Amino acid sequence: xxxxxxxxxxxxxxxxxxxxxxxxxxxxxxxxxxxxxxxxxxxxxxxxxxxxxxxxxxxxxxxxxxxxxxxxxxxxxxxxxxxxxxxxxxxxxxxxxxxxxxxxxxxxxxx
Amino acid sequence: xxxxxxxxxxxxxxxxxxxxxxxxxxxxxxxxxxxxxxxxxxxxxxxxxxxxxxxxxxxxxxxxxxxxxxxxxxxxxxxxxxxxxxxxxxxxxxxxxxxxxxxxxxxxxxxxx
Numbered sequence: 001x002x003x004x005x006x007x008x009x010x011x012x013x014x015x016x017x018x019x020x021x022x023x024x025x026x027x028x029x030x031x032x033x034x035x036x037x038x039x040x041x042x043x044x045x046x047x048x049x050x051x052x053x054x055x056x057x058x059x060x061x062x063x064x065x066x067x068x069x070x071x072x073x074x075x076x077x078x079x080x081x082x083x084x085x086x087x088x089x090x091x092x093x094x095x096x097x098x099x100x101x102x103x104x105x106x107x108x109x110x111x
Numbered sequence: 112x113x114x115x116x117x118x119x120x121x122x123x124x125x126x127x128x129x130x131x132x133x134x135x136x137x138x139x140x141x142x143x144x145x146x147x148x149x150x151x152x153x154x155x156x157x158x159x160x161x162x163x164x165x166x167x168x169x170x171x172x173x174x175x176x177x178x179x180x181x182x183x184x185x186x187x188x189x190x191x192x193x194x195x196x197x198x199x200x201x202x203x204x205x206x207x208x209x210x211x212x213x214x215x216x217x218x219x220x221x222x223x224x
Contacts, residue, residue: 001170033212042201042215043154088153097167098144099203099213101153 002027004091006102013109019076021105023089030092032065032072033099038085046074046087079109114138115204115216123222124192132187132219136204142166143185144213145177148199160185197223 003026013019023032031050035043047056049065049072056063062075072089086106090099114137124130136143142161146154156169160179174190183204189196199220203213 035215042199042218045212045214048212090153093156093167095167097159098156098169099146099154100156101146103151103153 002091002093002100004089004100004102006089006105008105009103010106011108013079013107015081015109015111016078019079019083019107021074021087021089021107023072023074023102025070025091025100027091027094028069030069030096032069033090034063034072034074035088035090035101036085037088037104041085043088076107079107081109081111083107084109115202115214117200117202117216117219119219120217121220121222123224125224126192126194128192128223129188129190130192130221132189132200132202132221134185134187134202134204134216136183136185136202137214140204140206140214141183142205143179143183144203144205145185145187146201146203146215147171147196148201148218149195150198154201157187192223194223197221 005024033048034046037043053067054065060077064073086104088104090101116135118133144159145157148154157171158168159166163179176188178186199218201218203215205213
């Protein structure tokens with residue numbers, strides 16, 4: 001079945017360092033979505049990418065969708081302690097009814 | 112906040128019991144999806160309801176069932192609870208059946224003893 005894989009599973013950085021998480025799908029995606037989940041919280045929508053090669057920025061966060069629409073990345077510049085949490089990518093399933101989530105990358109930041 | 116609400120927030124049940132979880136979708140959203148998130152994992156799709164009909168189902172057994180009401184609120188029912196059903200259950204509402212952003216509620220944490 002369709003799978004979405006994310007690496008790394010965990011990442012610890014010093015405040016001010018950069019962070020990147022990578023997402024790969026076993027199938028071509030119509031779109032990819034990114035969510036952030038704080039400890040004890042629920043997934044919160046960050047962004048959706050639809051076009052091949054699309055790049056979107058939200059302040060210190062940069063999201064990319066690969067040319068083949070099978071991979072994506074999230075890059076955070078100059079991390080802050082508020083960036084702590086687990087970042088999930090999610091691709092739409094073939095029927096367009098469900099999001100298939102990766103296992104997430106958990107980011108910890110020390111000051 | 113997304114406007115998606117879930118109840119109860121926490122629940123403890125014993126193996127073999129039945130449970131009903133509830134979700135009120137964001138105003139104007141006609142599609143509700145349910146996900147199960149085990150500790151340390153990403154959310155796993157259970158099923159989706161669109162205009163009161165099941166519109167897609169993940170790899171979950173029939174003892175997981177659901178309903179959607181005319182006001183688009185939804186219920187998730189789980190029969191014959193097993194220890195592995197302990198998880199965070201999330202509902203997410205969206206405007207159309209697929210292809211649109213899903214907005215998650217705060218979830219119900221279920222513990223099965």
